[in-house]
Amino acid sequence: MEAEGEKQWSSLIVPSVLEIVKEKNFTTIPPRYVRLDQEKTEILNDSSLSSEIPVIDMTRLCSVSAMDSELKKLDFACQDWGFFQLVNHGIDSSFLEKLETEVQDFFNLPMKEKQKLWQRSGEFEGFGQVNIVSENQKLDWGDMFILTTEPIRSRKSHLFSKLPPPFRETLETYSSEVKSIAKILFAKMASVLEIKHEEMEDLFDDVWQSIKINYYPPCPQPDQVMGLTQHSDAAGLTILLQVNQVEGLQIKKDGKWVVVKPLRDALVVNVGEILEIITNGRYRSIEHRAVVNSEKERLSVAMFHSPGKETIIRPAKSLVDRQKQCLFKSMSTQEYFDAFFTQKLNGKSHLDLMRI
């Protein structure tokens, strides 16, 4: 059931990139997707850094003997990189294969079927893009499907009920497994940061979890487009699956774009802006983007975890006392997202608005 009276965000309705690519005589990229602006001038891929992106082993993180060293790695990853790859997380490999097939099938449904799940005017969940606030804004080379999965009362019933039943079931299982992983990670972070339950973990009790499935079709001139504009996630924690193991995710590390090479079955975890606020800047949300290639389509599934909409987010008092300064204002999750979803994304500019 949909919650009554919940504020809706919306995004302008845009065409499907997959449909553009499927057109018989498609050779020229429509001008609205062509980027010859700032993004092109600062590309500096550094593949040697890719192998340095931290890898955290969830089994070690939860084991008595290895926990301390893995906790230190986790703390370093969140402070220094804001990103890590999570292995041995407990989600079955065969289940992830099933998810991959079903996600592919979902985006390959006939347009007539997908239309039923398209964003409606004034809404924001369903197929489409987000943060499109003006008719002349450049568009990303990709289609998305957005859905709130938790709390259950916030699910959009008109979308959930129209999902192909096996896919709906797979999504429900996946979202519940990823939610458990997120909760464990929040607890581990709180423990290594030595902050109280009520300062972090408890904020995520009524977790708001959303899914964004990204589908990037191949592009004949990949250098002219951007799969996903550079941004940092508003959420507490994002857990991302590079579904079909195709490279494309890049993170900005010390001014350079570093490729996050897909590791089979690994989940990519990143600190979002809300976690940066709660940790008073100790953990950093990092800018990232997705590029596309000329041969292969690319798919990713991002699951965002944030406190409930009414929850007040603020820097943890224990950290503020230790650091002797409070870096961010307090606000509700709802207020934070109101600012995030109503502007064109531009790096981390919305987090900067929250600085004291």
Ligand SMILES: COc1ccc(-c2cc(=O)c3c(O)c(OC)c(OC)c(O)c3o2)cc1
């Ligand atoms: C460049 O295009 C975009 C990149 C990322 C997002 C985005 C970031 C989020 O943090 C986020 C989110 O936390 C969220 O959960 C509430 C959500 O679901 C409704 C998002 O769609 C979302 O998107 C947007 C655009």
Ligand SMILES: O=C(O)CCC(=O)C(=O)O
């Ligand atoms: O497709 C990717 O790898 C990145 C997706 C992402 O950053 C997002 O959906 O927020």
Ligand SMILES: [Fe+2]
């Ligand atoms: Fe992201």
